[in-house]
Amino acid sequence: MQVAVDGPWSPLLGRLTLEAIPYTNPILLFTFAIAATAGIVVVGSVLYFRKVGYIWREWLCSVDHKRIGVMYMILGLVMLFRGFIDGVMMRTQQAIAIGPDSPGYLGAAHGYLPPYHFDQVYSAHGTLMLIFAATPLLTGLGNIIVPLQIGARDMAFPYLNAVSLWLTVAGALLCMISLFVGEFSNATWVGLMPFAELPSNPGVGVDYWMWALQISGLGTTFNAINIITTIVKMRAPGMGWFRVPVFTWVNMATAIIGVTAFPVLTAALAMLGLDRYVGTHFFSAGFGGNYMLYINLFWTWGHPEVYFLVLPAFGLISEIVSTFSAKSLFGYPTMIAASMGIAGVGWVVWAHHFFTMGMGPNLIGFFSAATMIVGIPTGVKAFNWVFTMFRGRITLATPMLWAITCILLLLVGGITGMMLSASVVDYTVHDSVFVVAHFHCMVLVIGGGVFAAVTYWWPKVFGFKLNETLGQWFFWTFVAGSVLVFVPMFMAGLDGETRRLDYLWDTSLRPLMLLEVVGIAVYFLSVFFFLAMIVVSLAKREPAEQDAWGTGRSLEWLTQTPVPFYNFAVTPQVHALDELSWRKANGLEKAQPSTYVPIHMPSSTGLPFIIGMLGFACTFALVWRIWWLAGASLLAIILLVIIRSFDKNEGYVLPAETIAAAERNLSTVSVIAEQSKVLPVGGHAEAH
Amino acid sequence: MASFTKAGADTVLWNPGADAHDTISARTYGFWLYLLGDALIIAAVFACYAVLNNPLNANGGPLGKDFLSASKGMLQTFIVLGSVLSYSLATVALKRGSKLGVSLGMIGAILLAVVFLGIGLGDLAALSAAGDGFARSGYLSCFFTLILTHALHMGFGILWMLVMLVQVGVFGFTENVVARLLNLRMFWQFQASVWVVVYIYVYLFGGAH
Amino acid sequence: MRYWRKLGLLAPLALAGCSTDNMRLFHPVGLMGGLEYHYTMWITGIMLLIIVPTVLMTIIFPLRYHHSRNAKYTPDWHFSAVIEILAWAIPLGMVVVLAYMSVSAIYRIDPWTTPALADAPGASLPPVKVEVIATDWQWVFVYPDENIATIDDLVVPAGRRVQLTMTATEAMNGFYIPQVAPMVDAMPAMISKDAFEIDQPAEFTGFSTDFSGAGFSWMYFKTRILAQADYDAWVKSVQASQNQLTYDVFTQKIAQPQVNYGAVPSYFSAPNAGSLFGKVVMDAMMGKTYPVPDSLTKSVSSTEGEAPASPAAK
Ligand code: HEM
C-alpha cells in the first residue's frame, strides 16, 4: 500500500542510497567536520576520563527531575546554537544576493546558497528554534524549578519524565541527521499546504520535519501531563492555590495548553503522514481534499503554542523582577488571572494567521477583535511588573537587566502584534519580514527570560554563581545585536520585503541588509561572552549561599545549595505565598528540621533512554521508508513498555541516618556529584 | 507582606513523612489527562470529518449516507456496550478479589471486541474492494481514518487486557495491578464513548439507512 | 548612570526609523493603499498613547528605585485595587477602540467586495477584469474581455477599477502590490478576489508573498498603470501578437514548473481567454497537479540552473 515515490527503493534500505549523503557540498562537509570533531572530543574525553559508566548511570539513566531538566537545557542550548548558525546563513545570504548583478559563490548563482539549501535553512531555523531550542529550555527550567517551588521530591511520574526527554532528543537527532543524510524540509516550520504534499515535495525533507515534530510533540504532551499532575497532587502541606508561586502557576497554564493543543498538531501531522505515505487525500488541492483544513488545524495548535512558549517566560520575569526589587510581586491574583486568560483566549484567535485567505469580513472581524483581546491580559502583566519595581529596592544584577529588557521587548512585540491583528494592517505586511520581526521580539522575550533564569537559578543547581562581569557583557552585546538585526528588519517589512527570499530583486534593501549583518557580528560577540562566562565561572566556582541573591522569596531557596538529589531533607510546611520571605520576616530562615525520616526514591533506569533511541530509529526508518526497521523498533518499544510493567523494582529507601549525614556534609550530594556515593550498597537497598 | 500570619511557638515548619503521596490517585489523575489529550486527537479527526462530509469532497464517490447501514451500526454499538459491560463485571469481581471473575470478564470483553473489529474491518475491506477505498476522495480518506482510529484504540485496549490477564495471574491484586485495571476500565469506557459518538454523528446524523 | 549611556545605542536607530523615505508602506497610492495607511497610522498612534508611558516607566523605575538611591521603599506593598482596576480598564478601553476601528475598516476594505472603491472616480465606469493565475513560478494575467494574456506584467488603465480574480496551479501564493492593493492569497482549486483603482499613470512592482518553492524569489511582476488611450493601444498591439495562449499551451508549457529569471514579461493573444481560468480551477479540483521534481528544485539558481527560461524565449 505504498505510494509511488521518486527514485529507487529497496526492501533493505528503503529510499536510502549513497546519493543521499551530500559529500559534494562544501558547506555541509565543513559542518560535518565540525560536528564530527565535537563528537570525537566529547566521546573521547568521556572515554579518556573513564566516565562512560558515570554518564550512563548518573545522567542517561537518571530519573531525577533536576538532571533531566539540566539535560533538557543542554539540548536547548546546543539547538539554539545550531539555529543561530542557520540565522547567520540567512542573514549573510540576503546581504549578498541582492539584485541581478550580485555575485554567486559555491555553485549558487546569487549569494552562496541556492534556494534548495536556503529554503531548508530557514525551515530548519524555525523548527529548531521553536521546537528544539525554546521548548526544551523552558521545559528544562520547569522541570528543575517547579518541584522545588512546591516543596516536592520529584515530578509525579519520574520515568515518564525521562521518556519525555529522550523522545524530544530523538526529534532533535532527526533534525540534525537530516543535515548529513538526505535533506530537511523546505516547506517552512509551519508546513505549507498543499506545497508539503508529495507532488510539490517528493523528497524526504518534509518527512524529516514531520516526524521530528511528531515525536517531540509526544514528549511535550507527556511532559505537560506530568507537570499538571505534579502541581495538582504534590504541593507541600499548607500550599493552597493562592500560595503557589507565579512561575509554577504559569507552568500550569502552559501545561494545560500542552495537553490540549499538542494533540491537535499530532492529528494534523498524522493526516499529512497518511497523505504522504499511503495516498489519502486530506490536504491535497484536488480529489476532494481540503488544505485549508490543515492550515486551520495547524494554527489551532500553532497560536496556543506561541503562548505555550511565552507564558513560562512571563513567569520568569515575574519571579526575577520581584526578587531583585526586594518586593512582593504586585497584583499576584490578577497576574494569575491574566496568565489563564492568555492561555484561554489563545484558543480562539488562530485565524489571524491567514486573514489574507479571504474568510469574509464577519469572520475576519471576529478573529481580529478576539486577537486584540489578548492584548488586555498582556498589558496587565506589563503594568504589574512596572508597579512591582515601583518603590522597590532594585539591584540591577544580570537577571534583572534581562527581565527589564524582556518587558521592553514585550511592549514592542505587543504593539506590532496588535497592528498585525488589525486585518487591514495585516493586508500590507502579512508574510513580510515585519511579521518575522514581530515574533522575534516575542521569541527574544523567551530567550531573554531563559538567560535571566539561567543566571538566576544557576547557583541553586550548581552551587556557584555565574561571572557577573561577563554576564553583563553578554547581555549588552546580545541586546545590541538584537537591536541591529531587528530594527532594520521592521523597516524592511514596512518597505514590503517578503519573508523567505533567497534572492532580493529590490536593491534598495541593501543598506538594511548590511546593517543586519553587522547585528549578526555583534551576536557572535555575545556568543563568545556567553561561553567565556560559563568557562570562567566553572573555573572559579566560588560557592554560593543557600539564598544566593539574598532576596530569594520562594521555597527553592530554602533547600541546600546546590540542591541535593532528594531536594528537601524534610518536606516544609508552607505558611505564605513567599514562604522564604515569611520565614525571614519571622527570623526562621535558618531553622533546620530536628528529625529526619527515611525517603522513598525512584531507581534509575536505562529504559527511557532506550525507548527514545528506538523512537529515533523508528522515525528515521519511516523517513526513508525502511519498513522492516520501523516495524521492528515500534515492536521493541511496545515490548519494552510491557516488560517494564512487569518490573517489581519500585525504588529504594534512603535511610534517615544517610540524610542526616548528607545534610551535614553537603559537598558530596550536589546535583553534579554522584548519587550512588551516598547510597547504601548498589543504590537499590530496601526495595519495598 | 501584610497578609503574613505571625509565627508562634507552635508553628510547624517541617512535615516529616508528608511526601508519601497517594500514587494511585496521581496515576489516575495523570491518566485522565492522557484521555483528555487523546479525546482532542479524536476531536480533530471529527472536525475534519465534519468539514469533508459533503458532496464536493466526495470527489464523485460515495458519502456515508450512500453505504452506511444504521442497523449494522446499531449492532456494533451493542457489541461495544456489551464488551464494556463485561469489563464492568470484571471490576465487580475485582472488588470481591476474585482472580477468576476478573479474568473471565476481561476475556469476555476481548472476545466481543474482536467480533466488533471483525465486522468493522470487514466493512472497510468490502468498501475498498468495490473501488471506494480511502484514496478515492477526501471524504473517504477521513471516513477510513476515523473508523481506524477507533479500531486502533480498541486494538490497544485488547493488548492491554492480554497483558493484564497475565499480570493478574502472576502478581495477583497488587497496588500496581489494581491501578492498571482501574485505568484500563476508564480507557475501555473512553473507547466505547468514541464509538457511540461515531455512531450518532456518522451513522445517524449522516443519514445512514 | 552608565546604563543611560548604553541605552544611547538605540538613538541612531530610532532616528533612522523616523525617516520613512524608503519605506513603501508610508507612501500609499490610490484609495485602497491610502485607507490601509490611514488605519495603520491611527491604530499604531492610539497604542503609542499607552506603550510610550509604559516604556518610560519601565526604564525610569529601575533607575529611580535603584538601591543606591535610597528612594522610598515599601517592601510589602503588593496590591492596590485602584491600580489593578486601571491596569485592566486602560487596555480594555484601548482594545475596544482598536477592535471597533479594525472591524469597521475590514467592512470598507474587504478585498472581495471593496466597498471603499464605490467612492472612487472610476466607480461609474465598467471595471477592467483581470484573471490572475499563479503558476510555479510565474504570474499569468488573463484579460477575458480583451482576449489577451501576459506573463509577469500587469497592465491596466488609470482611473478605472481593476477587478482581479485569482487562482493558482500548484502552491498557495500571496498576491501583493505594495502601496496599491491589499495582499490576497491565490490558491489552487479556489478562487479569490482583489481590486484597486489608481487614477494616475504609474509603475509598481508586485510579487508573491507566500513561499511556493525554489523559484519563489523570482516571482515578481511589473504593474503598469497606463492612461486609457495608451492602454487601448497596448491591448490592440497584444491582440495582434503571434504568440498564442491556449489551454494546451498553458498546461503543457506555461504551467509546468519553471523559473522566469529576471521576471521577463511576455505577451499573448488568447482567443479563448474567457474559458481558461475556469478550466484551470476545475482541473485543480479534479486533482491535476504540476509536480515539481527534486532535480528541478535542486537546480534552480544554482550555476547549472540559471538560464533565461522565459517561455517567450522558447
Ligand atoms: C499581544 C500579543 C500578540 C498579538 C496580538 C499577536 C498577533 C499576531 C498576528 C496577528 C500574527 C499574524 C501575522 C501574519 O502572519 O500576518 C502573528 C504572528 C506570529 N506571532 Fe504573534 N501576537 C502576539 C503575541 C505573540 C507571542 C507571545 C508570540 C510568541 C512567543 C508570537 C509569535 C508569533 C509568531 C511565531 C508568528 C508568525 C508565525 C508564522 O507565520 O511563521 N506572537 N502574531
Ligand SMILES: [Cu+2]
Ligand atoms: Cu529566527
Ligand SMILES: [Cu+2]
Ligand atoms: Cu497567532
